[in-house]
Amino acid sequence: MKQSLRANLKRGSFAGVATAGAAALLLAGCGAAPSASSSGSATKSDYTACMVSDSGGFDDKSFNQSGFEGLQAAAKDLSIQEKHVQSKADTDYDPNLRSMVQQGCKLTVTVGFLLGDATKNIATANPNSHFAIIDYSDPTFPKNVKPIVYDTAQAAFLAGYLAAGTSKTGKVATFGGLNIPTVTIFMDGFSDGVKYYNQKKGKSVQLLGWDKDKQDGTFVGDFKQIDKGKVLTQGFLDQGADIVLPVAGPVGAGAGSAILDAKSKGTDAKLIWVDSDGYLTATEYKSVILTSVQKTMATAVESVIKDDKDGKFDPSPYIGTLDNGGVALAPFHDLDSAVSADMKSDLDQLKKDIISGAVKVESKSSPKQ
Amino acid sequence: MPDAKTPRDEDDDVATDVALDTADGAMAPSPVPASSQGGTIPHAAGGSLFRQIVTGNAMVSVLSVLLAIVLGGILMAVTNPRVAETAGYFFARPGDMLSEVFKPYVALVQGSLFNWAGADTAAQLYPITETLTVSTPLIFAGLGVALAFRAGLFNIGAQGQIIFGALFGAYVGFTWHLPFLLHLVVVIIAGLVGGALWGGLVGLLKARTGAHEVIVTIMLNYIANFLLLFLLTTPAFQRKGSTNPISPFLDQTALFPELLGPQFRLHAGFLVAVLATVFVWWLLNRSTLGFEFRAVGANQSAARTAGINVPRAVVLVMALAGALAGLAGIAQVSGTEKYLSGGVAASIGFDAITVALLGRSTPWGTFFAGLLFGAFRAGGVAMQAQTQTPIDIVLVIQSLIVLFIAAPPLVRAIFGLNPRKKKNATGGHGSGTGSGATAGGKIESGAATA
Numbered sequence: 176m177k178q179s180l181r182a183n184l185k186r187g188s189f190a191g192v193a194t195a196g197a198a199a200l201l202l203a204g205c206g207a208a209p210s211a212s213s214s215g216s217a218t219k220s221d222y223t224a225c226m227v228s229d230s231g232g233f234d235d236k237s238f239n240q241s242g243f244e245g246l247q248a249a250a251k252d253l254s255i256q257e258k259h260v261q262s263k264a265d266t267d268y269d270p271n272l273r274s275m276v277q278q279g280c281k282l283t284v285t286v287g288f289l290l291g292d293a294t295k296n297i298a299t300a301n302p303n304s305h306f307a308i309i310d311y312s313d314p315t316f317p318k319n320v321k322p323i324v325y326d327t328a329q330a331a332f333l334a335g336y337l338a339a340g341t342s343k344t345g346k347v348a349t350f351g352g353l354n355i356p357t358v359t360i361f362m363d364g365f366s367d368g369v370k371y372y373n374q375k376k377g378k379s380v381q382l383l384g385w386d387k388d389k390q391d392g393t394f395v396g397d398f399k400q401i402d403k404g405k406v407l408t409q410g411f412l413d414q415g416a417d418i419v420l421p422v423a424g425p426v427g428a429g430a431g432s433a434i435l436d437a438k439s440k441g442t443d444a445k446l447i448w449v450d451s452d453g454y455l456t457a458t459e460y461k462s463v464i465l466t467s468v469q470k471t472m473a474t475a476v477e478s479v480i481k482d483d484k485d486g487k488f489d490p491s492p493y494i495g496t497l498d499n500g501g502v503a504l505a506p507f508h509d510l511d512s513a514v515s516a517d518m519k520s521d522l523d524q525l526k527k528d529i530i531s532g533a534v535k536v537e538s539k540s541s542p543k544q
Numbered sequence: 545m546p547d548a549k550t551p552r553d554e555d556d557d558v559a560t561d562v563a564l565d566t567a568d569g570a571m572a573p574s575p576v577p578a579s580s581q582g583g584t585i586p587h588a589a590g591g592s593l594f595r596q597i598v599t600g601n602a603m604v605s606v607l608s609v610l611l612a613i614v615l616g617g618i619l620m621a622v623t624n625p626r627v628a629e630t631a632g633y634f635f636a637r638p639g640d641m642l643s644e645v646f647k648p649y650v651a652l653v654q655g656s657l658f659n660w661a662g663a664d665t666a667a668q669l670y671p672i673t674e675t676l677t678v679s680t681p682l683i684f685a686g687l688g689v690a691l692a693f694r695a696g697l698f699n700i701g702a703q704g705q706i707i708f709g710a711l712f713g714a715y716v717g718f719t720w721h722l723p724f725l726l727h728l729v730v731v732i733i734a735g736l737v738g739g740a741l742w743g744g745l746v747g748l749l750k751a752r753t754g755a756h757e758v759i760v761t762i763m764l765n766y767i768a769n770f771l772l773l774f775l776l777t778t779p780a781f782q783r784k785g786s787t788n789p790i791s792p793f794l795d796q797t798a799l800f801p802e803l804l805g806p807q808f809r810l811h812a813g814f815l816v817a818v819l820a821t822v823f824v825w826w827l828l829n830r831s832t833l834g835f836e837f838r839a840v841g842a843n844q845s846a847a848r849t850a851g852i853n854v855p856r857a858v859v860l861v862m863a864l865a866g867a868l869a870g871l872a873g874i875a876q877v878s879g880t881e882k883y884l885s886g887g888v889a890a891s892i893g894f895d896a897i898t899v900a901l902l903g904r905s906t907p908w909g910t911f912f913a914g915l916l917f918g919a920f921r922a923g924g925v926a927m928q929a930q931t932q933t934p935i936d937i938v939l940v941i942q943s944l945i946v947l948f949i950a951a952p953p954l955v956r957a958i959f960g961l962n963p964r965k966k967k968n969a970t971g972g973h974g975s976g977t978g979s980g981a982t983a984g985g986k987i988e989s990g991a992a993t994a
Contacts (some may be wrong), residue, residue: 230887261935265887266880269809270674270922274655274929277667288788289885300806352888354777356787390955396773397886539789 223256224249224480225280227271229287231398232261236457237424237450238472241288242309245476246284252477253484268293276301282483284476287311288357294320304490307479309472310357312542318490321444322336323475324542325495327357328364329529330468330502331420332536333367333522334447337466337504338418340518343443348383348411350393350404350430352423356540361422361449361468363387363538371525371534383416390539395423395471411443412437418465420447427453431460438463445510465513467505470495494542498530549759560719601904607955608948609916613649616941620933621645648933656919666807671922673803673810678879680920681706681872683817685896686914687824688743688868690905692757694828695861696841701746701761702869703893704768705739709870711772712738714884715781715878717794727797728878732816735874743866744859750856757862765893771884781884791884800879813875815912820868825907827864837861869893968975 216381226246227544228239243259258278260271268290276297281304285294285395288311295313297430298306298320305319312322338347349365351358364384369382385392385405395403404426408419412433421430427448436442446460453460475493482488495501507514528534528537621627621644630641654661662668685702692699713735722730742764749755752938775781776789800811826908828834839847840857848854876888897915903909920941927933948955955961 258929258932260925263935264890265885265937266876266892267925269880270678270925271929274925278929288790289887291788292790292793292883353789355789396770469949489890 190471196246220253220255220484222253222484223258223278223280224483225257225275225278225283226259227268227275227283227285227290228259228261229285229289230264231424232263233259235398235424236427237398238309238470240456241451241470241472242284242286242476245473246480248473248478249480251347253481255480255484262290265289269296272297276304278504281305281479282307282488284309288355305483307476309476312492316490319488321479321488321490322396322492322542323472323479323495324492325360325364325468325470325502326536326541327360327468327495327502328367328536328538328541329497330470330504331361331364331505332368332371332529332534333497333525334420334466334468335365335370335382335524336372337368337514337518337522338365338420338447339369339372339378340376341465341514342380342416342418344415344417345379346381346383346414346416347418347420348408348414348416349420349422350384350395350407350411352395352398352422352426354391354394358422359390360384360538360540361420362392363540364468364536365420365538367538377380381413383411395426398424398426401426401429405433408433409437412442417442417444418447419444420449420468422449424450428457428460431457431463434463435460445513448505454505454508462509464508465510466507469505470504471501471503492542496530497526601952603961604952604955605904606672607904607959611948611955611958612941612944615944616937617645617649619940620648620937623937624648631717648927648931648937651927651930651933652920652923654923654930656923659926665730670808671926673808674918674922674925675915676814677811677918678921679914680811680814680817680879680891681896682899682917683911683914684820684872684875685869685892685911686899686903687820687907688739688865688872689896689900690903690907690910691824691828691837691868692865693900693905694841695837695857696844697747697750697757697858697862697865699743699746699761699862699865700758700897701743701764701866701893702872702896703867703891704761704765705742705866705891706873706876706889706893707768707772708742708787708866709735709739709873710877710884710888711768711775711873712870713874714791714794715887717798717877718883719791721795722797724797727795728800731798731878732795732871732874735870735877737870739870739873740863740867743869744863746866747859747862750862751858771787772884772888776884776886783882789886793883794877798878799882800875809880811879813879817872817875817914820871821907821911824868828907833857833860853897870895 217453223248226243228243231237231239233239233243241542247258249255258275258280260274262268272283272290272293282303285306285308287309288310291311291313294306294308294311296314298304299317302317302319305321307321307323309323310325312324316322318460335347338455347369349362351362366382366387368383369380372378373380383393395407395409404421404423406429408421408430411419419430419434421427427446429447431453434446436470437444441488444463445465446458446463448454448460448464450470450472451467452469453464453467457464475495479493493501497503504526525534529536622812624644627641627644630637630644634641655671657672659668659671685706688705689699689702713731716734717727719729720727720730746757746764749760750757773789776791781791782788785792799814800816802808803810803812803814826834828838836847836852836857837860839850839852839865840854840861844854847857872892873889876892877884881888895917899913900910902916903911903913924935927937928935
């Protein structure tokens with residue numbers, strides 16, 4: 176209810192603007208009608224790619240959004256048709272997925288483990304349609320489902336090493352949305368990165384908010400309560416942490432605003448964004464974003480769609496790693512000067528070591544080959 | 545009991561109101577006493593039969609929906625870029641713009657009633673079965689909320705009660721292995737018990753300590769929600785070899801049988817919903833217990849004076865309301881979802897409040913309001929998929945309906961249906977119009993039962 180009210184408010188203010196716009200357009204409504212044959216879809220291919228979001232929605236500044244950008248890029252670059260539906264609740268997945276198949280989608284991309292069962296069911300019932308699912312893999316998937324998964328711990332390891340080396344207080348923090356593998360894999364990698372830095376440099380940088388051995392830590396409880404993310408971050412800052420990694424999709428905005436507040440009061444703190452390059456997607460916090468632990472989903476989605484369109488669909492999982500560029504540490508942008516040259520060369524070396532296997536990054540949440 | 549502290553004269557006021565609302569017991573009281581809604585009481589207006597029909601509660605409900613649909617259409621029109629585009633040559637070819645405006649509603653009908661564009665009979669009938677499927681949990685939870693309303697309790701806790709019903713039912717469903725039918729019956733009983741415990745706890749707290757049921761139910765919603773999320777992180781509720789917060793599938797024997805085969809989601813839970821509606825109707829209108837509930841809802845002091853055990857009635861009605869909401873949880877885990885996840889209750893518990901209000905807290909009213917909401921939900925899927933209308937618009941329409949339902953005088957005023965004021969007695973809380981007076985009335989009616 177709360178959520179729908181908020182949506183109404185958003186829609187409401189937008190509608191006001193739109194009404195004015197529509198009125199203006201009506202006044203100018205005397206233009207000539209386009210000829211019937213020039214409709215845009217005539218030039219497009221019949222191939223339709225589709226996407227179903229999880230309950231976070233396509234504007235979650237996280238994996239739904241990244242995946243959706245991939246779909247739109249594919250629609251433009253490959254001139255194909257696209258359709259998308261947004262799920263409001265877990266109960267929407269099955270009907271939404273069915274409706275996509277009924278709409279004649281050749282490939283339907285679903286986002287997140289929550290859609291795992293629905294994807295499996297609908298794919299089994301529709302063996303002639305293809306499916307791809309982001310961030311979830313299940314060995315019992317039928318042969319028309321391609322999982323797109325990420326070994327995010329690799330990039331998070333780099334972020335942990337960077338945070339430990341950049342922190343002035345000797346304390347860094349992280350918190351998650353829910354205690355689920357796709358979240359904790361960031362926290363595991365981050366934790367190991369901090370530990371590795373301590374070993375290498377003989378320091379004792381502390382990590383708040385996650386205990387890798389116990390697999391437990393600080394969690395918001397969902398991916399919606401931005402205010403709670405702010406409170407948690409303030410708590411970490413009060414305990415002396417100066418770099419925070421929120422792994423909670425849109426709740427990262429709460430962490431961002433807490434850090435901006437602290438900065439305006441003279442406390443120096445930094446934020447590490449997740450999933451997308453926060454400097455580009457969460458621009459209001461770009462002045463405090465040190466880097467981002469990126470999962471380049473848009474590229475993966477676009478390439479899966481392209482392969483399917485070319486008749487090269489293949490159900491083996493796509494696993495994003497540092498090696499294939501599926502996961503990466505984003506550029507430092509404005510905070511480039513905060514990172515020492517030594518640190519930069521360390522990170523380059525570490526990246527090579529992780530790719531070669533010289534440094535092992537292990538998380539029980541890592542996707543299995 | 546804290547009632548003892550209530551000043552005498554206020555009790556008298558309430559008694560007068562109740563007598564007005566129910567015409568001395570001849571009529572069922574509305575969830576929010578009509579006398580505290582402001583405006584006038586249509587039934588008391590007398591006048592022609594026509595006037596009684598058009599100003600009646602049913603007519604107001606229908607008009608609210610119509611009004612919401614018209615406003616929703618305007619919203620859909622202005623938020624759709626294609627409409628703006630076609631509006632550019634509106635006078636050259638008006639059909640283009642009009643068809644763009646109506647497309648989403650066509651999709652709504654195609655997604656909720658009958659899809660004439662479907663390839664075969666199954667595809668054509670799929671939408672109506674989908675409406676019935678989605679309605680099922682809404683009807684259960686709506687009945688739970690409506691039942692508590694009738695006893696004067698504002699049950700915001702359906703969400704938590706659904707979660708508890710789903711939690712108990714699902715656990716029994718995937719850990720125990722019993723033969724078909726017996727397993728389903730045990731799962732249903734577990735769901736009833738789970739919901740009844742969570743609802744009954746509210747009744748107990750209210751009856752024993754006088755804690756306000758609105759606060760208690762809201763807090764219990766949080767507790768239920770986070771308890772569910774916590775349990776889903778424990779191995780007992782997770783699948784073997786997985787750490788995702790999703791429970792194993794319920795046994796096949798614990799599921800409601802599919803009514804029309806595997807290509808439809810419609811399950812026998814819908815038939816149980818019909819039975820539950822009949823049960824609530826019987827309970828409220830034909831049983832002694834139901835009479836006690838209504839008497840407590842009408843006036844606690846009078847009920848006590850008449851020898852009714854008010855605390856017992858409060859506990860019982862909340863337990864029954866919880867059990868009904870628990871069935872909504874069972875409809876989810878044994879019907880459509882087949883497993884337990886953090887979002888198993890979606891927003892059903894909150895939608896149920898709307899459903900109960902839209903149904904004027906009567907069992908069959910709630911049933912049909914549930915069907916309407918189910919149709920919106922089912923049609924919303926097609927609106928999105930076919931015309932790419934944002935799902936938010938569907939929610940806007942639903943919220944508009946709530947708005948108009950909550951303010952009957954507003955709808956009557958818009959359509960010029962307000963009967964002349966002098967003709968009948970107005971309530972003791974003045975005759976202010978608009979939603980402000982209504983909101984005030986709600987709080988008062990809640991407080992009067994505290």
